[in-house]
Amino acid sequence: MNKKMSILMFSGDYDKALAALILANTAREIDVDVTIFFAFWGLMLIRDSNKLSDEDKTAAEKMFANMTPKHIEDLPLSKMNFAGIGKKMLVGMMEDSDTPPLSAFMKGALNKGVNMKACKLSCEVMGFSEEELLDEVTVVTAEDYLRDALESNIQLFI
Amino acid sequence: MNKKMSILMFSGDYDKALAALILANTAREIDVDVTIFFAFWGLMLIRDSNKLSDEDKTAAEKMFANMTPKHIEDLPLSKMNFAGIGKKMLVGMMEDSDTPPLSAFMKGALNKGVNMKACKLSCEVMGFSEEELLDEVTVVTAEDYLRDALESNIQLFI
Amino acid sequence: MNKKMSILMFSGDYDKALAALILANTAREIDVDVTIFFAFWGLMLIRDSNKLSDEDKTAAEKMFANMTPKHIEDLPLSKMNFAGIGKKMLVGMMEDSDTPPLSAFMKGALNKGVNMKACKLSCEVMGFSEEELLDEVTVVTAEDYLRDALESNIQLFI
DSSP states (O other), X not given: OOOEEEEEEOOOOHHHHHHHHHHHHHHHHTTOEEEEEEOGGGGGGSBOTTSOOOTTXXXXXXXXXXXXXXXXXXXXXXXXXXXXXXXXXXXXXXXHTTOOOHHHHHHHHHHTTOEEEEEHHHHHHHTOOGGGBOTTEEEEOHHHHHHHHHTOSEEEEO | OOOEEEEEEOOOOHHHHHHHXXXXXXXXXXXXXXXXXXXXXXXXXXXXXXXXXXTXXXXXXXXXXXXXXXSGGGOOOTXXXXXXXXXXXXXXXXXXXXXXXXXXXHXXXXXXXXXXXXXHHHXXXXXXXXGGBXXXXXXXXHHHHHHHHHTOSEEEEO | OOOEEEEEEOOOOHHHHHHHXXXXXXXXXXXXXXXXXXXXXXXXXXXXXXXXXXXTOOHHHHHHHHHSOSSGGGOOOTTTTGGGOOHHHHHHHHXXXXXXXXXXXXXXXXXXXXXXXXXXXXXXXXXXXXXXXXXXXXXXOHHHHHHHHXXXXXXXXX
């Protein structure tokens, strides 16, 4: 199809990550190129829980790294308080309707060749090094994101 | 004008719904085609309060259906806690400035021929059937959304 | 480059404002035209703290004007409760990594000629007059936003 989709993944919420990764998987299935640029809270989606390290971190960065979700399945819902519904309930309803969990959509996206980029500035502020992220992720600048987004047919900020 | 706008309505907040429907109405007034794809919490905007049914629902789906807003005017604000301002205050200020309520913008969008689509996967997870949604809404897949969005001049994730 | 980016700034959060203004600054550095349309909570980014006035405001508008952040640096985080991390910590981490504060990115965007527009309807509902906003900001309609966005290569809703 020779079309491209660019997603700026700002949010670190389970439900929004689900939306982004379902779109990314679906796009690859119809041969659309996909790049996801993870920035700010979005970095929480691409931490490799086997490679976390406290080396070279300031005290605040260490605290931050330990307070935030270390695994994609641990992400909270954007609407925790929305009429009181919790993530447990949603995940249970996903199981009931045979919908795979978030981590399966991440695995699918990686297998299908979705381009995974992490925002350099966000990594610097939050104290994450490229070594702590999934192997498939490259750290790039906001300018790199923009140049890619300008050539895309769809751009979404999630 | 032969232009198209595609909105992925993910959020179920009163203020974000207002933004989406004002954009949709305005776009139709200048002859721009509009499709809104309601997913996740966005489904709360298109429930038909006269056609809700507990049939074929699991226990969790029943609870979910009853805990969530049944009418578009019952949606909460995305910023309930934002400096303590509540929805009541905003709605009052809308009245004071002669701005119609959200339901009027929904009615306008329906009358002006905005294409209303519901996400199939979201309906399945949340246990909503097409029969419970507004008559004008059709249930479609994420792939259908993407194909339409790829042909649009504007794509927004709200 | 003769390309354009259009941002609809709906949110009034410190972190989302940071994302929008970093993108705007970066785009200008590679000669991309940028328009930011501030609507709803986004108006909080462009109040001029030296020009606030209670004149011509209803009682509700006065209360609203006084309850909401008067300066861009006072904006809250979208994820105040996200694992308990507060804005203070983020701002501290920004300082540690020599990242300028939000107000510096706003100043940069103004200097680099980012087009700043405020949503007319939002101003009316919230009771803000053009006189209370930054000098560089013009009040325009949703239709003006749409016509500009339709001609842009990137459209983001933040």
